[in-house]
Amino acid sequence: MDRLPGFRDFYPEPLPPTKDELWSMDARNYLFDTWRAVARRYGFREYDGPPLEPLELYTNKSGEEIVGQLFNFTDKGERAVAMRPEMTPTLARMAAAQERAYKKPFKWFSIPQLFRYEKQQKGRKREHFQLNCDILGEHDRAADAELVALLIDSLRALGLTNADFVVRLSSRNAWTELFASRCTDAAKSYDFFQIVDKLDRTRPEESAAKLAPLGFQLEEVQAFITSGQPNAELQLILNQLAARGLREYVRVDYGVIRGLAYYTGPVFEAFDIKGEFRAICGGGRYDHLIKQVSGGKVDLPALGFGMGDVVLLELLKSRGLLPQFTAGLNAYVLIEDESLRVDSLRLVQQLREAGLPTEFSLTPAKGDKQFKRALELNASHAVRLERQPDGSLIAKLKHLKSREEVVLAPSAVAQHLAH
């Protein structure tokens, strides 16, 4: 029996050569550990919610159309439920429930596994993990700068540089200002944004024809997109990024639209510079969403981003930036003389209690076979006990790379290895 299509198995390294698509549990842990470490450096706190939520949580936010993309069902208690396709509704629910209990702004992150019933395509998954970082309760664009800085440092901590990725920064307000400069009928702004959002996918003549009644020429809209001129809110963000030495990672690009109906301020996406992959990350300010998703219960300005594991792991792999993962063994205890098994077990226990990953052969095996296994496992040291003529025990500790050997009292091995 096979796993479901679009789902992944995560195996320990080294991954076997196989036609099946295997993912590395070690690489996933490395990514999550790095994400966590950087988020904590920025003072973000971790939360999590259930992977199964009331279906209504998602239809409230995105309308009934979303249901076609969900793993949803009716549970045994006749509840309409769905496996979470995104984290923002859960965040809104949780934040609304405890809004008064935490000091604002909330700086929260999570690494949920998310589920979408995607059409089956090569490389399209039905689940992925996503780093979600959000700031709730802060209007000031300093929060946007903080969030973009965190995004940049999350990627830099993985070894990516400004030769690898760029953050394209845009602004919903810049588009609003452009629209207002030409058209005073605010009711038509929705039409304008719809046309703009679809520019890439529409024939130029068609876009031009639709823009004309609103007072715009296609060329000037295109010129605006590529102008790279920051408006006031983007300038503030760029200044604060410059103060942090992160200016070179960001480019103003009004072509980043990200569903203008949803976002309310700055929006951004991170891309690999070679353009080989889908977006690494996307986010922005969504000041009205918490109110909407919480059913009007809580009204907090908010901004956030999501960064998925699939694209990022592919990018890191292609750039040779994934470390070589091993079991991280400090010691392999060789038991060449079965009369020393009890003493060897005592040594194994001492090493493990000292926090040192330690392995040994559970069953009797030839000495050279055990030594070979120690090498295969990439243990840093092999150690074996020997009984002296006077009945006492010594430990011979071999560093497997240099093959240098030291002789110690068994009780001194743990301390020696810990240094």
Added chain:
Amino acid sequence: MDRLPGFRDFYPEPLPPTKDELWSMDARNYLFDTWRAVARRYGFREYDGPPLEPLELYTNKSGEEIVGQLFNFTDKGERAVAMRPEMTPTLARMAAAQERAYKKPFKWFSIPQLFRYEKQQKGRKREHFQLNCDILGEHDRAADAELVALLIDSLRALGLTNADFVVRLSSRNAWTELFASRCTDAAKSYDFFQIVDKLDRTRPEESAAKLAPLGFQLEEVQAFITSGQPNAELQLILNQLAARGLREYVRVDYGVIRGLAYYTGPVFEAFDIKGEFRAICGGGRYDHLIKQVSGGKVDLPALGFGMGDVVLLELLKSRGLLPQFTAGLNAYVLIEDESLRVDSLRLVQQLREAGLPTEFSLTPAKGDKQFKRALELNASHAVRLERQPDGSLIAKLKHLKSREEVVLAPSAVAQHLAH
């Protein structure tokens, strides 16, 4: 809108006082980190599979009855699927798929979230996390000793001692031997095990009446249970635990049955000594299960245990063994003079790049308000820049517990804090 019944929200510490049942994300991370660290010390490698699997994976193992306890449904591709209620079938599937690629024995662990549609009761959850540790491909009882030692050290690493918990060790083979000593009709052994399995829940006269035709008196079965006499396989395990200094954590108790039809050798459960909680952990040897679950594809001897987060977190809390969790901030950068914001942002960035969790006020605020926030967040230091008459900057770094202050060059703060 509320979360689904039986599911948990995990919030950052400190948890607010509330009638709602909130769980601590920090405690969960502490538990997972400890589990991972100990498993790695024992040379176990981490894996994970999908939280959604084909329904058949579970009915193959447990029969159609299991379906009543599952979150199962038909997906949009007409597949019968279920949210995983346990990890062993996924492990068997994954191990069978890559059996030749990894050296045996496999020593693998995982921390999956598991789902059961349980009847709603106080304290009964519909999801929990579980540390699963398994050894595949080793017949020798040395593997059972290794696994029980890992179980013990997983609990000891959390601060629990032999005054808090005990591992009750039993043996399917001991029961088989007892049965064979009196009854030569092996076909009746299933009936015998069924009676034994239900002793606790059956009236004594009824049990006695059922045992008599098989040649047993109730009293001698009860005496066997409480005898505490290890058979040969348990003696070997006890000897190896004694060599590791872990003997005092284990008690032979044949009253631990754990579905005798499923396990094939030693079985065990860990309990809190006061008997206030359900079992902390349970496991044993299941030599035929991999073959059954993999549809005959792979036949590997196997053993494993599962340790849930709910009981364990409750136990740790009741024993005062959970650390006090904070944001772990090394520094709070005070910006009392807005003309120093750019320089302060540079300092914040330096500290974070040095790996030091650092917080600051995103917006202008009074100095005493910022200082109060630094104290609330339990930051270890507050630091602020000051401009000297000659235009240069100095950093004043205050240790918040001792209130001792040092004056440094801004570029020296990161190094000072890192030590």
